[in-house]
Amino acid sequence: xxxxxxxxxxxxxxxxxxxxxxxxxxxxxxxxxxxxxxxxxxxxxxxxxxxxxxxxxxxxxxxxxxxxxxxxxxxxxxxxxxxxxxxxxxxxxxxxxxxxxxxxxxxxxxxxxxxxxxxxxxxxxxxxxxxxxxxxxxxxxxxxxxxxxxxxxxxxxxxxxxxxxxxxxxxxxxxxxxxxxxxxxxxxxxxxxxxxxxxxxxxxxxxxxxxxxxxxxxxxxxxxxxxxxxxxxxxxxxxxxxxxxxxxxxxxxxxxxxxxxxxxxxxxxxxxxxxxxxxxxxxxxxxxxxxxxxxxxxxxxxxxxxxxxxxxxxxxxx
Numbered sequence: 001x002x003x004x005x006x007x008x009x010x011x012x013x014x015x016x017x018x019x020x021x022x023x024x025x026x027x028x029x030x031x032x033x034x035x036x037x038x039x040x041x042x043x044x045x046x047x048x049x050x051x052x053x054x055x056x057x058x059x060x061x062x063x064x065x066x067x068x069x070x071x072x073x074x075x076x077x078x079x080x081x082x083x084x085x086x087x088x089x090x091x092x093x094x095x096x097x098x099x100x101x102x103x104x105x106x107x108x109x110x111x112x113x114x115x116x117x118x119x120x121x122x123x124x125x126x127x128x129x130x131x132x133x134x135x136x137x138x139x140x141x142x143x144x145x146x147x148x149x150x151x152x153x154x155x156x157x158x159x160x161x162x163x164x165x166x167x168x169x170x171x172x173x174x175x176x177x178x179x180x181x182x183x184x185x186x187x188x189x190x191x192x193x194x195x196x197x198x199x200x201x202x203x204x205x206x207x208x209x210x211x212x213x214x215x216x217x218x219x220x221x222x223x224x225x226x227x228x229x230x231x232x233x234x235x236x237x238x239x240x241x242x243x244x245x246x247x248x249x250x251x252x253x254x255x256x257x258x259x260x261x262x263x264x265x266x267x268x269x270x271x272x273x274x275x276x277x278x279x280x281x282x283x284x285x286x287x288x289x290x291x292x293x294x295x296x297x298x299x300x301x302x303x304x305x306x307x308x309x310x311x312x313x314x315x316x317x318x
Contacts, residue, residue, distance in 0.1 A: 035277065038134035042167075042208065043282050043290050045129040049168060050205055050284035052123035054194070062193040066179040067170040067213040068163070069114040081112035098127065098142045100164040115164030115212050116176065117142065132167035136254040136275050137210050141165040163212030169252075171204045172213035173238045173245050174307045175286065197307050199316060200287040204304050207283045208276055210256045215248035216298070216305045221266035222249065224300030229315045234302055237310035249299050253281050273299065 057064060072083035088099035088111050095102065100118075101110035117130050121142075130141040142164060163169075170176040175192050197203050207214060217225060218234040238245045250257035250264055253273035257263050264272060273279070273295050280292040283304075297304060303316035 035134065038132075039277050039280075039282065039292070042132045042134050042277075043292070045132065046168065046206060046282050046284040047288070047290045048124060048129055049120060050288045050290065052120040053205060054288050055123045056120060057194050062195055063191045064175055064194065065116055065119045066191065067116050067172045067176040068178050070178060071112050071114055081109070084111045085114040087114055087118055100142055102143065110162055113164075116170055117164045117212070130165035130167055132208065134277060135167050135208075135210075137166045137256060139166065141167070165212070166210050167208065168206050169209030169212055169214035170206050171215070171305055172248055173215045173241055174305055174309065175203070175205060176213070177241050192307065194286065197286050199303070201285055201289070202304060202317070203286045203307065204298070205284050205286045207298060208253055208281045209251045210254070211248075211251040213245075213248050214251045215245050216302055217249035217300060218302070219246050222270055222299050224296050226301045226303075229301055229303045229313060231311045231313055233310045234306065252298055253277075253279070253295055
């Protein structure tokens with residue numbers, strides 16, 4: 001006589017319920033593990049990029065590069081690029097497949113800016129590390145076939161596809177102000193040397209961001225400004241370089257500031273920035289080491305950005 005019997009409906013439902021409960025418990029754990037792996041890969045990218053930047057300075061008399069070089073330059077507007085950068089053009093005058101804006105072609109305003117990622121490429125030999133797998137923005141880096149939003153006819157930023165990549169930004173105001181190349185005139189400051197940086201182990205060289213340049217919130221639009229660390233001269237200094245730099249704090253983390261308007265507001269940026277890595281953003285310091293930092297600090301603490309060119313910061317440790 002066969003004593004085998006099938007599971008009852010109640011027993012099956014109990015088993016299914018137990019599996020569902022276990023899945024609900026474990027899935028968030030798996031998601032956190034996956035995020036941690038992406039953040040580690042991101043930290044590795046930043047480490048390699050920062051070391052490439054230091055290698056560059058060894059070849060160029062201790063001098064850092066700009067976050068972007070405006071190719072040509074206009075006598076009417078020192079901040080407008082007017083020609084496609086030679087670095088993106090082949091010998092037969094066609095656009096290279098590594099140009100930042102392949103989709104919009106030869107005359108795209110994006111291709112009129114020589115971005116810092118192209119400057120370090122001879123040292124990294126790899127554009128793939130410019131794509132942060134944990135980024136909340138569409139992937140964009142040199143040679144990417146992804147469709148993106150691009151600058152308008154004046155070269156102003158209108159979406160994610162500006163800056164040559166969408167994962168990392170340089171310290172725009174203090175270490176890498178914009179400059180000109182291949183002609184044009186400028187009143188912008190000379191490039192910065194590593195030896196001029198007083199706190200190399202705690203000054204941001206580059207960090208997680210959605211455009212090629214970032215800065216702290218010197219105007220306190222976020223409400224996070226650490227007044228006790230400031231000397232009161234920071235906003236005027238940043239504004240003197242380029243008024244747009246005052247909004248570059250909204251490039252950090254998972255946010256996306258746009259120069260043409262219609263982009264994120266300070267309130268929106270405060271909600272978007274911490275969406276990347278739960279608000280613990282990866283940073284590469286000027287001496288080449290890397291770590292994660294709370295986004296409140298990267299946005300509001302001048303000690304992590306200033307080279308003291310605008311005045312000493314006695315409350316920032318040396």
